[in-house]
Amino acid sequence: MQRMNDVILTLDEIGSGDGERVGLAAGDMAALRRAGLPVPDAFCVTSETYLAAAEELNLAERERELAARETGIEAELAEIRKLIREFEVRPNLGRALDGAAAALGSGLLTVSLSPVVASYDAAAIAGLAWAAEYLAPDAVSEAVPECWASLWRPRAVIFRKRIGLEPGRTAAAVLVAAADPAPLAGRIKPADREAEAWLINADPRVRGPRDLTGIPAEKGKPQSPLTPGQAEALRILADGAAEALGEPRTLSWSFDGRRFSITGIPYG
Numbered sequence: 001m002q003r004m005n006d007v008i009l010t011l012d013e014i015g016s017g018d019g020e021r022v023g024l025a026a027g028d029m030a031a032l033r034r035a036g037l038p039v040p041d042a043f044c045v046t047s048e049t050y051l052a053a054a055e056e057l058n059l060a061e062r063e064r065e066l067a068a069r070e071t072g073i074e075a076e077l078a079e080i081r082k083l084i085r086e087f088e089v090r091p092n093l094g095r096a097l098d099g100a101a102a103a104l105g106s107g108l109l110t111v112s113l114s115p116v117v118a119s120y121d122a123a124a125i126a127g128l129a130w131a132a133e134y135l136a137p138d139a140v141s142e143a144v145p146e147c148w149a150s151l152w153r154p155r156a157v158i159f160r161k162r163i164g165l166e167p168g169r170t171a172a173a174v175l176v177a178a179a180d181p182a183p184l185a186g187r188i189k190p191a192d193r194e195a196e197a198w199l200i201n202a203d204p205r206v207r208g209p210r211d212l213t214g215i216p217a218e219k220g221k222p223q224s225p226l227t228p229g230q231a232e233a234l235r236i237l238a239d240g241a242a243e244a245l246g247e248p249r250t251l252s253w254s255f256d257g258r259r260f261s262i263t264g265i266p267y268g
Contacts, residue, residue, distance in 0.1 A: 014027065018030075021049060022173045024115055025115075025265065028245055028249075040179065042177035043100045060244070062076070063168070063170070094145045102109030106135075109176055112131045112132075113173075115172045115173075116173065120249075126159035134179055182255055184203075184225055185252070195242050200235075237260050238251055
């Protein structure tokens, strides 16, 4: 039986040497937490948990068989995804997931893949960006196998074969984070490699309160929902994240009217 610290780690329990256990997304969010930056409360279902399920389903052998074929793998991959989706989460794991989800104290959660690969660019190329947003806490135990199944889409399998990843070495963790909607959300990305400037985008589907109507639009550009002071605070936060991560990175952000939070780090 797996110990719970082999199955679930909170952001505060993830260390700098846990990359292969928690993957890119969870590892970087934990690094931001260690740096004292505002990120949602979250926990990670470790890659060991996926590997144990993969061993029980004999996925390594099935991937070896697929690797020997050039075409005609779509139907078998669909069957594998179905097996993973229907995989019965063991009672101890199910209880641990339910308890960890409830402990986040959030009404809604996001469940997303945290792939164990070399870089965010590799994850983007492989199509490893599965996520489900705004789930109820009791839906997490069903969402975790669905997240694992995304590793068996044709694009991901072809990518693993192309880079020569040995069957059975595929690993991924799952990040579960609080996701209560905020009035404003968007992305901020570096305008250049050195991040001497940042580009801020707000999600046009999100409407802010009246006191966040922002500054007048420049000619030919949409009106910003952020005031100049709010935009500057967001840029300072992005600078802090770049220092914590060792490089500037595109960030997903939210703003509740009082403070900004970094809600994720998109791949690519």
